Amino acid sequence: MLYRKLYSFDYEEARDVPEAISLLQTHGTEAAVMAGGIGLIEEMKRRAVTPKVVVSLQPIDQLKFLDVSDGNLRIGALSKLSHGEQSNVVKEGFPALWEAIAQISSAQVRNMGTIVGNITACNPGSDVATALVALDASVKIADGNGGKCIPIKSFGVHSRKNILKPGEIVTEIIVPCLAPGAQTAFLNLARTKEDCAKVVVAVNARVTEGVIEDIKIALGAVAPTIVRATTVETMLLGEKPSEGLIQAASERASQENMVTPISDIRSTSQYRSQMVSVLTRRALTRVFQNHMN
Amino acid sequence: MKKIEATFIVNGNPYEIYVDSHALLIEVLRDELGCKLNGVHESCGSGDCGACTVLVDGEPILSCMTLAVSVRGKAITTIEGLAKGTELHPLQEAFVSNGAIQCGYCTPGMILSAKGLLDQNPNPSELEVKKALAGNLCRCTGYKKIIDAVLRVSKGGN
Ligand SMILES: Cc1cc2nc3c(=O)[nH]c(=O)nc-3n(C[C@H](O)[C@H](O)[C@H](O)COP(=O)(O)OP(=O)(O)OC[C@H]3O[C@@H](n4cnc5c(N)ncnc54)[C@H](O)[C@@H]3O)c2cc1C
Numbered sequence: 001m002l003y004r005k006l007y008s009f010d011y012e013e014a015r016d017v018p019e020a021i022s023l024l025q026t027h028g029t030e031a032a033v034m035a036g037g038i039g040l041i042e043e044m045k046r047r048a049v050t051p052k053v054v055v056s057l058q059p060i061d062q063l064k065f066l067d068v069s070d071g072n073l074r075i076g077a078l079s080k081l082s083h084g085e086q087s088n089v090v091k092e093g094f095p096a097l098w099e100a101i102a103q104i105s106s107a108q109v110r111n112m113g114t115i116v117g118n119i120t121a122c123n124p125g126s127d128v129a130t131a132l133v134a135l136d137a138s139v140k141i142a143d144g145n146g147g148k149c150i151p152i153k154s155f156g157v158h159s160r161k162n163i164l165k166p167g168e169i170v171t172e173i174i175v176p177c178l179a180p181g182a183q184t185a186f187l188n189l190a191r192t193k194e195d196c197a198k199v200v201v202a203v204n205a206r207v208t209e210g211v212i213e214d215i216k217i218a219l220g221a222v223a224p225t226i227v228r229a230t231t232v233e234t235m236l237l238g239e240k241p242s243e244g245l246i247q248a249a250s251e252r253a254s255q256e257n258m259v260t261p262i263s264d265i266r267s268t269s270q271y272r273s274q275m276v277s278v279l280t281r282r283a284l285t286r287v288f289q290n291h292m293n
Numbered sequence: 294m295k296k297i298e299a300t301f302i303v304n305g306n307p308y309e310i311y312v313d314s315h316a317l318l319i320e321v322l323r324d325e326l327g328c329k330l331n332g333v334h335e336s337c338g339s340g341d342c343g344a345c346t347v348l349v350d351g352e353p354i355l356s357c358m359t360l361a362v363s364v365r366g367k368a369i370t371t372i373e374g375l376a377k378g379t380e381l382h383p384l385q386e387a388f389v390s391n392g393a394i395q396c397g398y399c400t401p402g403m404i405l406s407a408k409g410l411l412d413q414n415p416n417p418s419e420l421e422v423k424k425a426l427a428g429n430l431c432r433c434t435g436y437k438k439i440i441d442a443v444l445r446v447s448k449g450g451n
């Protein structure tokens with residue numbers, strides 16, 4: 001039978017993080033990391049990437065964790081999307097992240113793909129990454145030299161390009177627990193439930209004594225990376241939530257400098273821009289609903 | 294090209310073979326084991342349609358997007374593993390009697406996704422059935438009869 005086959009390459013399995021890094025350093029730019037593999041194999045089938053060596057992290061038991069400690073959710077690099085979906089800790093403590101994961105429509109994709117792999121793939125329309133940017137997550141990187149931790153919003157540098165250098169891997173994502181009283185919302189718009197989103201919006205807000213004390217608005221599928229609507233955030237901070245404010249803020253959202261949507265098979269850039277405003281309005285209405293009279 | 298020695302446990306039977314490091318699970322199941330498990334179908338080959346669904350350790354996954362070497366030693370179930378001799382599995386029975394099969398191309402994947410669900414959750418709601426089958430496309434039936442067939446088995450206490 002004629003399959004959509006892969007080309008020939010070598011396959012290595014790492015048993016722990018140092019071994020993964022050493023294999024990746026040995027093979028340099030010729031190697032690719034594999035977690036769940038679904039994103040990588042899709043790209044290799046299209047020959048969008050053509051590594052000569054695939055280094056699988058799958059045997060590394062230390063990367064299989066998903067728990068809360070010291071006020072943070074820690075998502076190990078081998079936590080599947082399905083683990084996030086089945087986790088009550090995620091569902092109750094991080095509802096925007098849970099919704100972003102659970103709405104990925106195919107059970108097979110959730111059973112195969114990791115949460116970290118979704119982030120490292122740097123798809124500008126990623127639902128999960130948009131939620132994690134609003135939640136101000138950090139990415140922990142092992143580099144064989146002490147490692148580092150960077151904010152997720154600086155992790156993606158372009159569509160499908162992250163800041164990792166050869167020989168570096170992400171070991172976990174760290175998500176701070178929501179502050180008391182914080183409300184979050186996740187919304188996306190797609191042609192069908194299965195299709196990639198045209199626009200994604202995630203909001204994380206806290207109102208204290210009637211005024212907006214903290215707000216993060218993340219937008220996906222409207223720029224080469226997930227972006228924060230920083231001018232809208234500044235406009236909202238310190239204000240009292242009202243319908244008028246929400247309307248003005250959501251209109252501003254599509255005017256943000258960083259919002260530069262493209263036209264493609266899914267949408268025109270004009271439609272995407274308009275929908276940034278619509279989804280932002282809905283998301284803000286949701287997070288402020290208990291604070292408006 | 295590197296061949297890797299591997300044991301695959303498919304439908305309860307171990308198969309020891311040498312496999313290419315770049316071989317996909319679907320290729321191995323259909324062509325390499327010597328028993329031609331042709332119930333595993335490829336349609337899109339890109340993760341979108343679910344025709345190639347098999348169970349690995351009880352979970353539905355896509356065999357067109359899985360490196361065969363990565364599931365060495367794990368329990369793999371294909372549609373051929375469901376019937377006992379000539380006695381069909383209750384899901385197979387229900388698909389036949391409910392008219393949930395037309396051309397049949399999507400059926401193995403549909404039934405395995407449904408089995409993955411019912412093994413975890415023997416009494417799912419209609420919405421849970423729809424969610425579990427959302428990654429399986431059917432061009433013929435319009436889904437209604439498929440969902441009814443799965444619900445029939447769940448209510449029948451499989
Ligand atoms: C059919 C389909 C539908 C999808 N629908 C959605 C959707 O609706 N919403 C959504 O947000 N996403 C969606 N996705 C994306 C999906 O969530 C990701 O492809 C998946 O989570 C990737 O995880 P993985 O473990 O398979 O990564 P892999 O395929 O293993 O890796 C993906 C990329 O990240 C790199 N990588 C992986 N792990 C690490 C690591 N620890 N350190 C450094 N680099 C690493 C790999 O080298 C590769 O470049 C969909 C994907 C498919 C195939």
Ligand code: FES
Pocket residue numbers: 334335336337338339340341342343344345346355356357358
């Ligand atoms: S053939 Fe595997 S998902 Fe379509």
Ligand code: FES
Pocket residue numbers: 393394395396397398399400430431432433434
């Ligand atoms: S019966 Fe023909 S594709 Fe489903």
